[in-house]
Amino acid sequence: MDLLQxxxxxxxxxxxxxGSLHGYGIAKSIRNTSxxxxxxxxxxxxxxxxxxxxxxxxxxxxxxxxxxxxAKFYKxxxxxxxxxxxxxxxxxxxxxxxxxxxxxxxxxxx
Amino acid sequence: xxxxxFKYLWPARRRREEREMREELESLTAIAGGxxxxxxxLAMEDARATWGWTWLEGIFxxxxxxxxxxxxxxxxxxxxxxxxxxxxxxxxxxFSFADALLLRPLPVRNPASVLDVSSAxxxxxxxxxxxxxxxxxxxxxxxxxxxxxxxxxxxxVASNPAxxxxxxxxxxxxxxxxxxxxxxxxxxxxxxxxxxxRSAQPVAMISYEFWQQNYAGEHSVIGGxxxxxxxxxxxxxxxxxxxxxxxxxxRPSIFVPLEMAQRLDGKLTDPLEDRGRHDLIVxxxxxxxxxxxxxxxxxxxxxxxxxREYLKTNRNRHMTVRTELSxxxxxxxxxxALVKMLMGLVALILIIACSNVANLLLARGRGRSRExxxxxxxxxxxxxVVRQLMTExxxxxxxxxxxxxFVAYAGIRLLQTLSVPSDPPNVLGVELDWRVVxxxxxxxxxxxxxxGLAPAWQTARTDFLRALKTGGDNGSGTRRTLGRxxxxxGQIALAMVVLIAAGMFLDGxxxxxxxxxxxxxxxLISLDTAPAVLxxxxxxxxxxxxRLVARVSTMPGVAGVAMxxxxxxxxxxxxxxxxxxxxxxxxxxxxxxxxxxxxDAAYFSALNVEIKLGRAxxxxxxxxxxxxxxxxxxFAKAYWPDRNPIGKRIRLGSADGPAAEVVGVAKxxxxxxxxxxxxxxxxxxxxxxxxxxxxxxVQSVGEASALATPLxxxxxxxxxxxxxxxxxxxxxxxxxxxxxxxxxxFQMVGAMGFIGLALAASGLYGLVNYTVSRRVKEFGVRxxxxxxxxDVVWLVxxxxxxxxxxxxxxxxxxxxxxxxxxxxxxPGLGVSSxxxxxxxxxxxLMVSAIASYVPARRAAGLDPLRALRNx
Numbered sequence: 001m002d003l004l005q006x007x008x009x010x011x012x013x014x015x016x017x018x019g020s021l022h023g024y025g026i027a028k029s030i031r032n033t034s035x036x037x038x039x040x041x042x043x044x045x046x047x048x049x050x051x052x053x054x055x056x057x058x059x060x061x062x063x064x065x066x067x068x069x070x071a072k073f074y075k076x077x078x079x080x081x082x083x084x085x086x087x088x089x090x091x092x093x094x095x096x097x098x099x100x101x102x103x104x105x106x107x108x109x110x
Numbered sequence: 111x112x113x114x115x116f117k118y119l120w121p122a123r124r125r126r127e128e129r130e131m132r133e134e135l136e137s138l139t140a141i142a143g144g145x146x147x148x149x150x151x152l153a154m155e156d157a158r159a160t161w162g163w164t165w166l167e168g169i170f171x172x173x174x175x176x177x178x179x180x181x182x183x184x185x186x187x188x189x190x191x192x193x194x195x196x197x198x199x200x201x202x203x204x205f206s207f208a209d210a211l212l213l214r215p216l217p218v219r220n221p222a223s224v225l226d227v228s229s230a231x232x233x234x235x236x237x238x239x240x241x242x243x244x245x246x247x248x249x250x251x252x253x254x255x256x257x258x259x260x261x262x263x264x265x266x267v268a269s270n271p272a273x274x275x276x277x278x279x280x281x282x283x284x285x286x287x288x289x290x291x292x293x294x295x296x297x298x299x300x301x302x303x304x305x306x307x308r309s310a311q312p313v314a315m316i317s318y319e320f321w322q323q324n325y326a327g328e329h330s331v332i333g334g335x336x337x338x339x340x341x342x343x344x345x346x347x348x349x350x351x352x353x354x355x356x357x358x359x360x361r362p363s364i365f366v367p368l369e370m371a372q373r374l375d376g377k378l379t380d381p382l383e384d385r386g387r388h389d390l391i392v393x394x395x396x397x398x399x400x401x402x403x404x405x406x407x408x409x410x411x412x413x414x415x416x417x418r419e420y421l422k423t424n425r426n427r428h429m430t431v432r433t434e435l436s437x438x439x440x441x442x443x444x445x446x447a448l449v450k451m452l453m454g455l456v457a458l459i460l461i462i463a464c465s466n467v468a469n470l471l472l473a474r475g476r477g478r479s480r481e482x483x484x485x486x487x488x489x490x491x492x493x494x495v496v497r498q499l500m501t502e503x504x505x506x507x508x509x510x511x512x513x514x515x516f517v518a519y520a521g522i523r524l525l526q527t528l529s530v531p532s533d534p535p536n537v538l539g540v541e542l543d544w545r546v547v548x549x550x551x552x553x554x555x556x557x558x559x560x561x562g563l564a565p566a567w568q569t570a571r572t573d574f575l576r577a578l579k580t581g582g583d584n585g586s587g588t589r590r591t592l593g594r595x596x597x598x599x600g601q602i603a604l605a606m607v608v609l610i611a612a613g614m615f616l617d618g619x620x621x622x623x624x625x626x627x628x629x630x631x632x633x634l635i636s637l638d639t640a641p642a643v644l645x646x647x648x649x650x651x652x653x654x655x656x657r658l659v660a661r662v663s664t665m666p667g668v669a670g671v672a673m674x675x676x677x678x679x680x681x682x683x684x685x686x687x688x689x690x691x692x693x694x695x696x697x698x699x700x701x702x703x704x705x706x707x708x709x710d711a712a713y714f715s716a717l718n719v720e721i722k723l724g725r726a727x728x729x730x731x732x733x734x735x736x737x738x739x740x741x742x743x744x745f746a747k748a749y750w751p752d753r754n755p756i757g758k759r760i761r762l763g764s765a766d767g768p769a770a771e772v773v774g775v776a777k778x779x780x781x782x783x784x785x786x787x788x789x790x791x792x793x794x795x796x797x798x799x800x801x802x803x804x805x806x807x808v809q810s811v812g813e814a815s816a817l818a819t820p821l822x823x824x825x826x827x828x829x830x831x832x833x834x835x836x837x838x839x840x841x842x843x844x845x846x847x848x849x850x851x852x853x854x855x856f857q858m859v860g861a862m863g864f865i866g867l868a869l870a871a872s873g874l875y876g877l878v879n880y881t882v883s884r885r886v887k888e889f890g891v892r893x894x895x896x897x898x899x900x901d902v903v904w905l906v907x908x909x910x911x912x913x914x915x916x917x918x919x920x921x922x923x924x925x926x927x928x929x930x931x932x933x934x935x936x937p938g939l940g941v942s943s944x945x946x947x948x949x950x951x952x953x954x955l956m957v958s959a960i961a962s963y964v965p966a967r968r969a970a971g972l973d974p975l976r977a978l979r980n981x
Contacts, residue, residue: 023134024142042147046135047156054160069141072134 008040008048010091013076013084016058020075022065023049049074057083124161131157172501179502186474187506189872190467194510194554196865197463199517201456202542202550206522208449210358210540212438216393217353219292225402226437227257227392227409230430233699236440239390240423241368241382243416244284247392247429250412253405254394256290258283259368261389262360266643266833268337269324277640277835278320280338281355281362282371288315290395291353297321298332298347306369313367314343318351320363338364339374339643340831354539356393358438376645385423394431406431455611455862458604460553462866465597466873467510468561471503472594473880475569482569495570496563503562504555511554518542518550524854598870598877599917605870606921606954607928612863613946614929616856627844628779629678630718633669634807634840635814636677637821641832642802652800654828659710661824662808667817670809672716675707675801677840679847683782684708684801686792689761690749691769700765704745705781706792708799714776716809724756724774731795737762738795739770744778745790760792762799770794784848807840814839867957870917875961878910882965890974899970906969910962911955918951925950 015021015029026049027040052058057080063073076084135150147153180187215221227247229239239247239259248257260283266275281287288300296318305313314336316325325331335342343366355362368390372380381387396405413429432440439446475482482495525540641654655673663671676684686706689695695702713719714726722743731738739760746755759769778788796804810817818837825834882889889902925947 022138022141024138024147042138042142043149043153043156046153047160050131050157051160065141067141069137071137071141072130 008044009052010084010087011038011040012045012048012052013057013080013087016074016076017081017084020063020073022063022071022073024071025065026074052080056080127161168497169501172498173505175498176502176505180505183474186470187509189876190470190506191510191513193463193466193869193872194507194557195513195517196869197456197460198511198514198550198554199521200862200865201460201553202514202518202546203521203525204452204456205549206518206540206542206546207525208453209543209545210525211445212442212449213435214358214539216291216356216434217293218290218356220395221434223396224290224393224434225254225396225405225431226434227394228430228432228437229388229413230428232426235430236437237427238388239392240385240388241390242385243424243427243429244390244392246416247409247412251394251405251408253397253400253408255397256286257392257394258287258290259390259392260284260287260356261368261371261391262355262357262362263374264640265338265364265374266340266640266831267320267364269320271337273324275337275643275831275833277638277833278363279355279360280364280366280374282368282374283365284368287365288349290393291356292395293349293353295347296350297329298345300347301367306367312341312343312370312373313346314338315347315349315365316345317349317354317361317363317365319361321348336364338366339376340645341370341373356391376642385420402431402433451611451615452858452862455608455859455866458608459862459866459869460557462601462604462608462869462873464557464561465601466869466876467503467506467557468565469594469597469601469873470876471499471562471565472568472597473876475499475565476880476884479569486570492570496566499566499569500558500562503558503566507554507558507562508551511551514550514554515542515547518546521858524857527854594877594880595913598873599913599920601870601873602914602917602954602958603921603924605866606918606950607925608866609863609950609953610921610925610946611928612859612866613950614943615859617943617946627679627784627848628719628777630716631841631844633810633814634716635810635817635821636805636807636836636838636840636843637825637834638803638805638836639825639832639834640803641829643833644829644831646802648800648802651802654832655804657828658806658825661828662806662821665817665820665824667811667820668808669811670712670716672712672807672809673710673796673804674713674717674807675709675796675804677805677807677843678717678779678781679783679844680805680836681847686794687763687767688792689765689767690745691759691761693749701761701763704790704792706794708794708796708801708804710796713793713807716807719779720777722775722777724772726774727793727795732797733800735798737768737770737798738773740774740776740793741772742776742778742791742793744788745792746772746775748790762794770798805836814841867953870954871957871961874910874913874958875964877913878906878962879965879968881909882906882969885969886972889969889972890976893972893974902970902972903963903966906966907959907962910958910966914955914958914962917958918954921954922947922951 011030012026015026015033018029021029023046024042027042027045030038030040049058049060053060053074057077058074059077060072060074062070065071131154135147135154139147139150144150216224218224227239228236229243231237238261241259244257244259251257260281263280263282264277265280267278267280268275283301285301285303285305288295294300295315298315300315301313316331316336321327321331325334331345331348334345336345337343349365366374368382371377371382375381381389394405396402409429409431413424413427416429417424417427485495486492519542522540522542639654639658641651646654659671659673662668676682683705684707685703687701687703688706689701693702709727711727711729711731714721721740724740727738727740739762741755741760749755750758755772755775758772760772761767761769776791776793778791780786781789781791806821808814808817808821822834822837825832889905892902892905893899
């Protein structure tokens, strides 16, 4: 499934709200939470992480992973939390607006 | 946020980020496995893009790559840079020259809003203003926020009582002069309103240069004194170094209030109250909202009111407002013609050089089509390739521009030596200033953009599949180089125009070098004195000169002494108003101003001026005896054609002035310049027409310059306060006025012709050489099937000669078209000189032959087997 522009940032921030994760962990988490519907390519995710980091919404630091390996972990910053709230309400508005227009699934005419 | 982006510019920071990313991705690879993560190089590239400097990196990469590409082709770079350097350098040098002659704005604040106001007469559109007229304009007009008046005078200045008087230029200025100019003194203050009228002690300002030379830049100079024409002035200020006065060629050393004019001149009446005395230059700064047109309209109205009120002095006067540039053009149309012609020539050279570079770029693009094809096929965008190629030509043209500055500097050094030895010195301030630098770099960049884009675009358009298949461009030679052929033919055509123009210029002025001076220049030394600055009375002045002549004629080594009001070919010439008997003047005029000088009886023999008819002056032509005059042949021809001039009468000064009878006719000489049209000239006997300032001409037995010191001493022994200046041999004056100046123009124009020729030759050589390298295989086949070396040489040579011939033909036509323009600027120069039309094509043809012979030899020397195996 293709993602709407800007949605990836929101997904990453939302995923990190639960706790800090490394880059691959984020990709996995999104895939699992969406029941495999959203398979984010790591090649797109990684630049997004760097972008969010540059904006100061997430912060990175080295830590030890579940398999006792060193990895860089990302966590949400206060600014990121605020941004996520904003994005979230915008998203909700968007979904409900689209929902009002689309209504229930129309019966297919033959 | 901004800082966040800028920190990524820091190289250490970038390296750290880079390392971090690499480590992070390695650790993730260890966790997830390489396959799962996909193309990590691309991910890193994209992550780096978030730093936001990819465009800058792209440019750096372009530059790095360009340098690498250029380094591999030193010959290309050398020729391109050299072509541009010569052309840009020549353009900059000529621009500096034009700047000094004509274009440089006044050294005032916001010069664009300062206009010139003159009191134009039908016969003299630039006539100066009288002080009463100026005062009325200043009081009544509202178009100007300030109107300043000044006049330039030479005065005797002594920086302290012990120092000998030096002759210097002084500006007599209105009290608002510096306010209108917007010039703030570097030390001290400017004049106060009505200062001259209110304070008992005369005040003066000195120029920065004078301050440095005579007071070593001491600040204590303020409040000190300086003697000007024997009057003690208190120094109140020093002008800034950047302010050199409002005249192009004369730099005043001292500024005094205009109200001092009467005392400085030593006159009985105040020149400022004389409405008929038109010697002030007036400049006005436009007030907000006023334009040149509105100011002109207002001043014209005030002017006609003045005309009605003061009919006697102001009849036919028109107050005229014009820009500084149009004043200069009006003042010296010859300079404009010279500047236009030189600028035109160097512009042609710039075009030749640029097409040279364009040609080189095109050839290079073809040679690199394989490389470009590879870059295109691995995904580089065409615009990216164009950008890369443009970067290369940008680097080349910048290098050419910078190298051109050095060429310009050398040219300017040559031009700086153009001057006339005189005191006070008149200056031709040819300087390499930042405007010239800007001009050079812009010229280089402009040429890069105009002449680099097309080749770059054409190169990037390469059909890369074919290029890869055939291993470069192997299209048939003739069709594919058609554009380049046209460029080279065009170059040769322009070079032809440059050569012909230069040739006609040189041919026209060659006459000047071989033209006899029409007066003796050897064994003569001259000096000027000005006893008038010490307020000698006319009688005292006459007595002074009488004593001086008597003293000098008894000095050892002196063969003769003569006096004249002005020496022929000295930079300033005296003139007289004459009303020749029987001459019909146009309505409203009663006299004509002609060159003329008061001379003594010894003048004609000392300077060897031939008397064609009648007699020379004698000692009997003295005050009280019958007034006489001698005219030159041109004067006789102009006023009394086909009649005997002897016995005719000339009224002097005005139509009812004293009449002088013509007693002799002298040979027409050169007065202001050797290239002038024959000019009428009147000689008047000094004793009947005493002047306040005379030039002494001394004929020596031996070396003329050896008399310099004894002459100075002779003046000093009569009166030590009389300034001596312009002490120089007549030969020196003649050389500087005639030989040196024109020789330098010769060198300049000759250099341009040579540069044009060299550039065209290198263009032709480049093209022919390129075709040879493209046709290696063909030549190999020809030789293999039995063509002789001579056949191959001729094959190549023929091509060069055809191109040369076409260019020469086009250039010849262009030159014929351009010749009338040259003639308009320099009467007589544009007339075809057959020699030039023969020599210029011959030179070009020869150069074409040589330029194509070198590659032809190379083609003929090819080993056919190697040439064929080359594929």
